[in-house]
Amino acid sequence: MEIFLDTVNVSEVSLYRDFIDGVTTNPSMIVKSGLVDYKASIKKICQLVSGPVSVEVISDKYDDMLEEGKQITKIHNNICVKLPCTFDGLQVCKKLSSSGVSTNLTLCFSPAQALLAAKCGATYVSPFVGRLDDIGHDGMSLVEEIIDIFEVHGYETRVLVASVRNLQHVIQAAMLGAGAITVPSQILKQCFDHPLTIKGLENFTKDWKKRK
Ligand code: E4P
Numbered sequence: 001m002e003i004f005l006d007t008v009n010v011s012e013v014s015l016y017r018d019f020i021d022g023v024t025t026n027p028s029m030i031v032k033s034g035l036v037d038y039k040a041s042i043k044k045i046c047q048l049v050s051g052p053v054s055v056e057v058i059s060d061k062y063d064d065m066l067e068e069g070k071q072i073t074k075i076h077n078n079i080c081v082k083l084p085c086t087f088d089g090l091q092v093c094k095k096l097s098s099s100g101v102s103t104n105l106t107l108c109f110s111p112a113q114a115l116l117a118a119k120c121g122a123t124y125v126s127p128f129v130g131r132l133d134d135i136g137h138d139g140m141s142l143v144e145e146i147i148d149i150f151e152v153h154g155y156e157t158r159v160l161v162a163s164v165r166n167l168q169h170v171i172q173a174a175m176l177g178a179g180a181i182t183v184p185s186q187i188l189k190q191c192f193d194h195p196l197t198i199k200g201l202e203n204f205t206k207d208w209k210k211r212k
Helices: 010-016 027-033 038-048 062-073 087-098 111-119 129-134 139-153 167-176 185-192 195-209
Strands: 002-006 022-024 053-056 079-084 103-108 124-127 158-161 180-183
Touching: 002 010, 002 158, 002 185, 010 038, 010 185, 027 038, 038 053, 053 103, 062 079, 062 087, 079 087, 087 103, 087 111, 103 111, 111 124, 111 139, 124 139, 129 139, 139 158, 139 167, 167 180, 167 185, 180 185
Parallel strands: 002 022, 002 180, 022 053, 053 079, 079 103, 103 124, 124 158, 158 180
Antiparallel strands: none
């Protein structure tokens, strides 16, 4: 399973680069980070990781979205163009995918959207599990349904579990056989930071100091 870091923070990418295969970003995240020259940060991130770095288009109409997607690919050859699972977004996906551009179909909330993303040649489709959980649905059930559909029909589009809120999402995604997951740094930290490991290590060190 590929692990991506869900961030636009260069220091976080640098800190966790040994554990991650790529990075995902979104417009809200970029605005929240306060970055003035976000493209420069994206470029630095692309130089730190060998895998895909997803950057999302802002436009919502076919022509603008296509042009924006093409511009985004110029940042670095690791770029994966992130497009919404909409009528226009799916068509742009088909166009870009057919010319070999890596694509990530985002804001996926139903198996039908994922099916169309696969038919349009998407490299990744991103079901948003946390946002579904937030409204009382079961986000991981959506992941399971999409994986089943892709397996039955042999689609190569990878399921990228997004909007991850907790460690359980990571474990369930791995158990279901998702192709990829994107995690915020605080969740990635929880993957190795176990309180019993920390306590155990403290005790080993304490005991070692007592040796004669
Ligand atoms: C990543 O591709 C998504 O944009 C991100 O995981 C969304 O997370 P959120 O639902 O916590 O905003």
